[in-house]
Amino acid sequence: MTTRPALPARRSDDGRTLIVVCPGCGRRHVHGRHNPTTGCTAPWRDDTPCTCPTGTGDGHRAAHCSNGAMPRGYIIVEVEHDHLESRSA
Ligand SMILES: [Zn+2]
Numbered sequence: 067m068t069t070r071p072a073l074p075a076r077r078s079d080d081g082r083t084l085i086v087v088c089p090g091c092g093r094r095h096v097h098g099r100h101n102p103t104t105g106c107t108a109p110w111r112d113d114t115p116c117t118c119p120t121g122t123g124d125g126h127r128a129a130h131c132s133n134g135a136m137p138r139g140y141i142i143v144e145v146e147h148d149h150l151e152s153r154s155a
């Protein structure tokens with residue numbers, strides 16, 4: 067039985083995407099985070115950050131590996147920025 071790994075994901079500065087470092091190919095993969103059911107208006111205005119709560123984008127995602135290393139995908143789990151490095155720019 068093969069289980070899907072759970073990976074910590076970082077929120078992008080605008081909150082619209084989650085970024086994980088893939089254990090299959092070693093690259094970073096970017097996944098959408100926004101969920102329209104939260105009332106967040108991010109998708110309708112280009113200059114509006116996504117304000118969906120932490121964890122909105124968590125769940126199973128297909129991996130974007132170019133080498134096909136993760137055919138079952140993985141589970142992404144958003145972690146708060148404050149517990150990681152401070153943003154660099
Ligand atoms: Zn949102």
Ligand SMILES: [Zn+2]
Pocket residue numbers: 088089090091092093095129130131132135136
């Ligand atoms: Zn990958």
